[in-house]
Amino acid sequence: MAKRSLAMQLDEVVQAMLVSLRPRPEPAPDRDLASLTRVAQALRELPREEFRAALKSDLQRRTPMSEGTAASAGTGEAQARAVHYQRPGLTSITPYIIVRPAAQFMEFLKSAFDGIERMSMPTPSGSIMHAEVAIGNGAIEVSDGNEQYPTAPAAIHLYVDDPDATYARALRAGATSFYAPTDEHPSGDRWGAVKDPFGNHWYIAKPRGWTPGPEGLRSVQPYLHLREAHKMIPFLEASFGAEALGVHKSPEGAVLHGTMRIGNATLEIDEAHGEFQPMPCHLHVYVSDTDAVYAQALRAGASSIETPQDKPYGDRSAGVKDAWGNSWFIATYLGTK
Amino acid sequence: MGNDRDSVRACPNTARQGVTFFAVGSYIVRATMPTRRSARKGLLPKSSPPQKAGPTSQDGEGVPRDAGRDPDEQLLVETAQSDPANFDALYELHFERVYAFVASRVRNRATAEDVTSEVFHKALANLPSYEWRGVPFAAWLLRIAANAIVDHAKRAAREFPSPDDPPEMAVNLDLQASELRAIEYRAQLFQLVGQLPEVQKQVVRERFVEQRSIREIAQRLGKTEGAIKQLQLRAVQNLRARMEGGHG
Numbered sequence: 001m002a003k004r005s006l007a008m009q010l011d012e013v014v015q016a017m018l019v020s021l022r023p024r025p026e027p028a029p030d031r032d033l034a035s036l037t038r039v040a041q042a043l044r045e046l047p048r049e050e051f052r053a054a055l056k057s058d059l060q061r062r063t064p065m066s067e068g069t070a071a072s073a074g075t076g077e078a079q080a081r082a083v084h085y086q087r088p089g090l091t092s093i094t095p096y097i098i099v100r101p102a103a104q105f106m107e108f109l110k111s112a113f114d115g116i117e118r119m120s121m122p123t124p125s126g127s128i129m130h131a132e133v134a135i136g137n138g139a140i141e142v143s144d145g146n147e148q149y150p151t152a153p154a155a156i157h158l159y160v161d162d163p164d165a166t167y168a169r170a171l172r173a174g175a176t177s178f179y180a181p182t183d184e185h186p187s188g189d190r191w192g193a194v195k196d197p198f199g200n201h202w203y204i205a206k207p208r209g210w211t212p213g214p215e216g217l218r219s220v221q222p223y224l225h226l227r228e229a230h231k232m233i234p235f236l237e238a239s240f241g242a243e244a245l246g247v248h249k250s251p252e253g254a255v256l257h258g259t260m261r262i263g264n265a266t267l268e269i270d271e272a273h274g275e276f277q278p279m280p281c282h283l284h285v286y287v288s289d290t291d292a293v294y295a296q297a298l299r300a301g302a303s304s305i306e307t308p309q310d311k312p313y314g315d316r317s318a319g320v321k322d323a324w325g326n327s328w329f330i331a332t333y334l335g336t337k
Numbered sequence: 338m339g340n341d342r343d344s345v346r347a348c349p350n351t352a353r354q355g356v357t358f359f360a361v362g363s364y365i366v367r368a369t370m371p372t373r374r375s376a377r378k379g380l381l382p383k384s385s386p387p388q389k390a391g392p393t394s395q396d397g398e399g400v401p402r403d404a405g406r407d408p409d410e411q412l413l414v415e416t417a418q419s420d421p422a423n424f425d426a427l428y429e430l431h432f433e434r435v436y437a438f439v440a441s442r443v444r445n446r447a448t449a450e451d452v453t454s455e456v457f458h459k460a461l462a463n464l465p466s467y468e469w470r471g472v473p474f475a476a477w478l479l480r481i482a483a484n485a486i487v488d489h490a491k492r493a494a495r496e497f498p499s500p501d502d503p504p505e506m507a508v509n510l511d512l513q514a515s516e517l518r519a520i521e522y523r524a525q526l527f528q529l530v531g532q533l534p535e536v537q538k539q540v541v542r543e544r545f546v547e548q549r550s551i552r553e554i555a556q557r558l559g560k561t562e563g564a565i566k567q568l569q570l571r572a573v574q575n576l577r578a579r580m581e582g583g584h585g
Contacts, residue, residue, distance in 0.1 A: 007563075007570040011551060014569065018548050036570075039577045042523045043545040045440040046530060047433070051450050056428055058454070059461055088447040114557075162559075 006030045013037050017044060050137040054091070054264050061264075086286040087315065087333040089118060089132070090139055092263025095154050095222045096282035096329060098145035099198040102128040106142055108196055109133045112173035113158065113166065115140070136160065136219025141284055148305070149327065153199035154281035155223040157268055163206045167192040170202060178275060181205075187257070201279070218265055222283055225272040226324050229255035232269050235322060236260050239297035240285060263287070280325030290332040294318040297328065310334065414474050417464055424461050431475060432457075435482050437523035441516075442486050452489050456482045479520075522580070529579050537572035544569060 009030055017040065086092065099105050106128075109115030113135045120131035127144040136159065145151055160166045163181040171177060174197045181192030181204065191205040203223060226232050230253060236242035240262045247258040254271040262285060272278050287293045291308045297320045298304060305319030305327060317331040413430070417423040435456050440449040459481050460467075467477055530541055536558070543554045551569075555562045 007566040010570050010573060011566045014544065015551075018545075032574075035577055035581070036573050039526065039573050039580065040545075042526050043530070043541060043573075043576075045437065045449070045523060046527055046541070046545050047436045047440070047453075048446070048450070048546055049542065051453075052432055052436075055432075055450075055454050055457060056425065059424060059428060059457055060422070088451045161557075 006032060006036075009033055010036050010040065014040050017041060048137075058264050085288045085332045086263070087331075089134070090284070090286060091218060091265040092286050093222060093265040093267055094139055094141050094284040095156060095220065096141040096143070096284045096327075097154050097198075097200060098143050098149055098152050098282055099200070100127075100144050100151055102131065102142050102144040105196075105198050106131060106133055108173050108175075108198070109135065109140065109142075112170040112175065112196070112202075113160075138218040138220030140220060149282065152281045152327075153201075153279060155201035155203065155225060155276070155279055157203045157205065157221040157223045159205055159207060159219050159221070161206060163190050163192055163204045166204050167194065170194045170196070170204065175202065199279075201276070221265075222267040222281065224267065224269045224281070224324070224326065225276045225278050226255075226269055227272050227278060229258065229269045229271045232322075232324065233258065233260065235300050235302075236262065238300035239302065239320075239328075240287065240293060278324060280327075282327045282329065284329045284331065286331050286333060288332065290316045290318050290330050293330050294320060297322075297330070302328070410474055414464075414467065418467070421461060421464065424464065427460075427474065428457060431478055433524035433527040434475060434520060435478055437520045437527065438479055438482050439486060441520065441523075443489065448489065452482070452485050455485045455489075459485070526576060526580060529576055532579075533572055533575060537568055537575065540565060540568045541572045 010033065013033065013036075097105070106115070106117060106120070110117065110133070115133040115135045118132040118134050118139070121129045123129045123144075129143060131142040133140050133142060140156070143149070158166070167177075167181050171194065175194035178193035178195060178201075181190050183190050185191035185205075187205070189205045189207045191203065193201065193203050195201055201223070224232065230249070233242075233244050233247065233255075237244070243261045245259040245261050245266065248256045250256055250271075255269060256271070258269045259266050260269065267283070270276075285293075294304075294308050302320035302322050305321055306317070308316055308318040308330075311317050314334050315331040316334055317329060320328050320330065322328065410430075413423070413426050417427055432453075436449065436453045439452045439456065440446075443449050443452060456478065460478055463481075467474070530538060533541065539558065540554060543549045543557065544551075549557070551562050551565050555565045558565065560568075
């Protein structure tokens with residue numbers, strides 16, 4: 001048997017390593033292989049770039065708070081506890097898409113967007129109570145819903161590295177086109193738009209200067225089309241301590257596009273127009289103090305869906321509905337402290 | 338070994354331009370940021386560390402008491418203590434080290450991220466109480482990490498008791514010299530990945546972090562499977578060269 005190339009030998013070692021198998025013995029191992037294998041083994045624990053960047057920006061944001069709360073918190077321990085409130089794998093904002101049948105929707109996410117199913121909890125009747133699908137460096141939560149939380153498709157801004165290919169795959173997976181990716185979008189990004197068979201909008205875009213996994217940019221961002229969108233900004237600021245990162249308004253004052261940051265994630269808003277009408281949806285927001293945010297949201301005009309309570313899955317959680325009909329699941333992860 | 342318990346020695350085979358190894362007692366210490374000033378960070382144990390995060394001197398080398406004092410890093414720490422906004426620099430310097438240590442002790446990536454996050458948040462919160470006293474900042478961080486790992490294991494055992502499962506990690510948290518070397522090796526390697534040519538970096542991340550198949554990566558990057566294998570090889574060779582040869 002001819003000696004295989006070093007590239008093939010190394011890949012076999014890597015492949016075996018990734019699935020925890022013993023590689024088959026090489027008949028004529030390259031003498032370089034052992035030292036390359038050592039490097040490859042260490043690379044298995046390479047940290048995610050997105051995690052490194054997210055933790056850094058999280059720490060940066062904590063800085064003024066650490067100073068501000070030092071007197072009241074009294075100890076550093078209390079602050080450490082306060083900042084560790086997100087369920088691992090999720091960011092501050094995750095769209096919670098309730099559509100039926102959720103199982104088929106998950107298949108769509110996998111085939112159209114390379115979604116990776118991270119968890120799926122069925123109900124006794126076989127429908128999906130709760131599931132999580134990772135897309136790029138973001139995630140979408142999925143459920144068949146119930147009476148309290150009814151079906152609500154959403155609009156999602158999806159950042160990808162090849163919008164044309166993703167757009168084509170989405171169509172093959174059953175989506176219909178609003179428009180094919182174009183460089184003419186006002187944002188300057190290459191941008192296309194589709195609607196999936198479940199009613200969700202997907203704005204598939206590649207930002208200018210994009211490199212995969214850029215710091216601070218999530219693959220998945222909820223996009224809210226709103227009437228009187230400008231009123232959403234003070235609501236988010238008052239409820240969640242959100243920050244407006246960039247708001248472009250028409251001369252009449254309508255929000256053409258706005259980016260709002262909550263914690264380590266962002267969502268986008270604009271004034272509903274044309275085909276892009278309001279789609280009241282569900283959003284899952286991790287905050288450091290569910291009770292406080294719940295109270296703030298009610299003061300800012302939201303109505304209560306659910307009062308704060310500890311959930312069996314390890315979150316303290318509450319629900320409110322805003323004046324536009326969006327539901328906000330407010331949560332604090334209790335799992336580690 | 339000779340009587341070098343209080344000395345700081347350069348290891349002749351590993352001293353590289355801009356990247357300096359030191360052996361401090363039984364600890365191997367290196368400056369991990371080649372572009373920065375040669376920061377001499379020692380990983381020195383406190384005389385009675387809470388998690389015994391110190392060497393056991395089994396290799397016959399002693400434990401120096403104050404050899405790790407580094408004016409550069411001390412300045413960084415003091416700057417961050419006076420204004421926590423400057424904590425960034427310490428994070429940049431130590432992220433890979435802490436992550437490498439935590440990842441070597443826990444079972445999966447989610448836990449490693451969780452615990453690493455906890456370590457830096459605790460470090461930031463407790464920064465005012467950090468005092469130099471011969472304990473380098475890196476050693477202080479690793480001690481926080483060791484405690485966080487133990488805490489995590491205890492919580493996991495409480496929340497999901499399963500006597501049949503193997504423990505999350507070894508209970509013994511002694512930091513042996515060999516383990517510190519392994520941590521430093523990985524920390525350095527992780528930083529070097531960031532310096533690879535873009536496409537090699539992409540392949541490394543897709544393959545090792547995302548654990549995608551060669552076929553998937555080829556599709557995603559619009560290349561042949563053979564090309565991806567070549568890129569993977571070149572990336573790993575590059576990293577080896579930079580780790581072992583100091584350039585590349």
